[in-house]
Structure formats: structure tokens, C-alpha cells
Amino acid sequence: NDWRLEECxxxxxxxxxxxxxxxxxxxxxxxxxxxxMNPKAGCAGSILNLLDMQEFNHQAxxxxxxxxxxxxxxxxxxxxxxxxxxxxMRAK
Numbered sequence: 001n002d003w004r005l006e007e008c009x010x011x012x013x014x015x016x017x018x019x020x021x022x023x024x025x026x027x028x029x030x031x032x033x034x035x036x037m038n039p040k041a042g043c044a045g046s047i048l049n050l051l052d053m054q055e056f057n058h059q060a061x062x063x064x065x066x067x068x069x070x071x072x073x074x075x076x077x078x079x080x081x082x083x084x085x086x087x088x089m090r091a092k
Contacts, residue, residue, distance in 0.1 A: 004027060005029045008029050008030060009031040009032070009033060014036055015038040015044045015046055016042070017041045017042065018050060021043040021050035024051060024060055025051065025056050034065070035072070037065075
């Protein structure tokens, strides 16, 4: 009965962006487990780590690279299929 997720672990396929990292901090998520990193927009270690900034009132534990190869493959496949679908839609 609370909006905080203080004793929760969040598992994500792709490293959170700045907006998602902010929501994680605001919700007081205890731990974040990341599959693959996002060097273009990641804010849990790639560009910066918002989850561990001492200036915020909460920090989240972070584990990265968990099932990294599987997550990376899954993300690449998803976007490949999305591009193919969009290409077919444009051809119609």
C-alpha cells in the first residue's frame, strides 16, 4: 500500500535511460539488474550512472552484464523485425 518499491529488484533487458533511471530512484528500487548496456543513451553506467549519484536521496545497487549475450541478441532481433515490418508497410 505504498508507491515505493524499497525491497524490490528490477530486471531489465536494456540499460535504463535517464528518465527510467530517475523513476527508479524516485520509486526507491533497491537493486537493478541490467542485461546489456546502452552506450548511446544508458544512464546506469554507460554515459553516466544516475543510480549511484550521492546527490540524490536514494541510490540503487546495480548489477550489469547478466545474460548479456542473450539480451543483446533479443534486442537486435526485435529491432530487425520492426525495421522489416516498417519496410513492408511502406511498400504497400
